[in-house]
Amino acid sequence: xxxxxxxRKLASFICLIGGAALLIxxxxxxxxxxxxxxxxxxxxxxxxxMLIGLFIFPTLKYHRALMNFVFLFPLLFAFLVTVIIPLxxxxxxxxxxxxxxxxxxxxxxxxxxxxFQQPSFIWSILITFLFVVVNMIMVNVVAFLLALLCTSKIxxxxxxxxxxxLPNLIGGIVLGYIWQFIFANVVTKLTTAISGNRYSMLAxxxxxxxxxxxxxxxxxxxxxxxxxxTGLNTVPGDVLEAAAIDGTTPTQTLFQIKIPMxxxxxxxxxxxxxxxxxxxxxxxxxxxxxxxxxxDFMDSYLTNGTEMLALNIYNTAVIKDNYALGExxxxxxxxxxxxxxxxxxxxSNKKEVEL
Numbered sequence: 001x002x003x004x005x006x007x008r009k010l011a012s013f014i015c016l017i018g019g020a021a022l023l024i025x026x027x028x029x030x031x032x033x034x035x036x037x038x039x040x041x042x043x044x045x046x047x048x049x050m051l052i053g054l055f056i057f058p059t060l061k062y063h064r065a066l067m068n069f070v071f072l073f074p075l076l077f078a079f080l081v082t083v084i085i086p087l088x089x090x091x092x093x094x095x096x097x098x099x100x101x102x103x104x105x106x107x108x109x110x111x112x113x114x115x116f117q118q119p120s121f122i123w124s125i126l127i128t129f130l131f132v133v134v135n136m137i138m139v140n141v142v143a144f145l146l147a148l149l150c151t152s153k154i155x156x157x158x159x160x161x162x163x164x165x166l167p168n169l170i171g172g173i174v175l176g177y178i179w180q181f182i183f184a185n186v187v188t189k190l191t192t193a194i195s196g197n198r199y200s201m202l203a204x205x206x207x208x209x210x211x212x213x214x215x216x217x218x219x220x221x222x223x224x225x226x227x228x229x230t231g232l233n234t235v236p237g238d239v240l241e242a243a244a245i246d247g248t249t250p251t252q253t254l255f256q257i258k259i260p261m262x263x264x265x266x267x268x269x270x271x272x273x274x275x276x277x278x279x280x281x282x283x284x285x286x287x288x289x290x291x292x293x294x295x296d297f298m299d300s301y302l303t304n305g306t307e308m309l310a311l312n313i314y315n316t317a318v319i320k321d322n323y324a325l326g327e328x329x330x331x332x333x334x335x336x337x338x339x340x341x342x343x344x345x346x347x348s349n350k351k352e353v354e355l
Contacts, residue, residue, distance in 0.1 A: 008056050015053030022046030087334070094328040100317075103324070111328035119298040121329065123305075124312040125336075127209065131308060132277040132340075135216055139273045140266075142221040147228035148254075161229070165222035172219070176286020179215045183287075205292030205305035212306060215283050220276060224269050231265030232258060267348035274344055278337050281310040290315065309333055 026042035051070060094111055096103035115121050150161050167175070183201050191199040201207040235258055243253050259266070284290060284306065292305025304312070313333060317326025 012053045012057040015049050015056070019046045019048075019050030019053060022049065090327050091331055093324060094331045096324055098324040098327065100321075100323040107324070111325050112332070115325060115329050115332070119300040120302055120304050120307070121312060121316075123294060123297055123302055124307050124309045127306070128278065128280075128309040131209075131213065131216075131280065132274060134213055135220075135277040136270060136273050138213065138217045139221050139224055139277075140269055142217055143224035143269065144228050146221060146225040147232055150225065150229055151232045161226070164225055167219045168223040170219070172282025173286045175215065175219055176283045179211070179283075180287050183211055202288060205294060208288050208292055208306045212280075212284060212287055215287060216277070216280065219283070220273070224273060227265060227269050227272075228262070231262035234265075235261050263348075267345065270348060271341065271345060275337065275341060278333075278340070279310055280308055281314065284308050284311045285314075 022042045023046040026039050026046060054070060093103065095108060096106050146160075146164050150157055150164070154160075170178070180202065188198050188200050191197060201211040239257060239261075240253065243257055248256070288306040290304045290307025290311045292303070292307075294302040294305045304315075307315070309329075310333070313326050313329045316329060317323045
């Protein structure tokens, strides 16, 4: 063994032993005010030192696989703790009388039966599906048109791209309150000046629902536009030149060359739009808070005319303090979203093959 390998091996052992010692010291330190000053530092330095020792160890079998696992572990652990474990526990809690802290008994399917007996919940499912369908079409059409504009030979393309993407950087809650001010003040003044009647789109359920769609499209189209721009830029230039030489019109080039060649991009964009629209919460909360009257739906008068599924789950669990029922609704929401997403991807992939 060379002196270099011996040196690496010795340095590795020193790092491993030193890191382990620092971890042990961090674990045995008293949880006192003075101990807490050094505990965190010892813990972090010990972990980093042990990782360095593993990384520089020269003869360890399966070294690359081990290092891949070491560096992937924080991400996998975070995913396990924040997604997988809460999902499993949530499914379990949906069959109990969980109050957000503990449960005392199992209630079987009572929560699932109860939620389907609520007209407000059925209404939230219906308008959520309507919202998803409308927004999948609107966002993708608007984003694709913006992408065509931003890949054309006009001046100031960087400015246009940044301007169209800027609304996506604004948080949904802030965005909802901004547009609430616009609909309640600016739009009402316009309607007063035009027709003489003061009218706000948020005053009625139908127009308030349209207002949510407008805000969502305005916010999300810029993000989807960037993906379409990437897809359009991957279309080979020689193919477009050959089409131009053959005398194809811009419309023929668009529908017969560009769109078929960016079919995978369309699949990605429709999937992202679908999942994002289903999970719409913040704009819905800030803009209308789900309010709106619906007369004679399932023999009931509803006051949650613009309340979509995510907001309905939140209101059930947090506002009405019924966590077990809210968890049951969340489990159903997960099943619906998973099934619709898988179906959409399969259909889109089939269309890609046909194109």
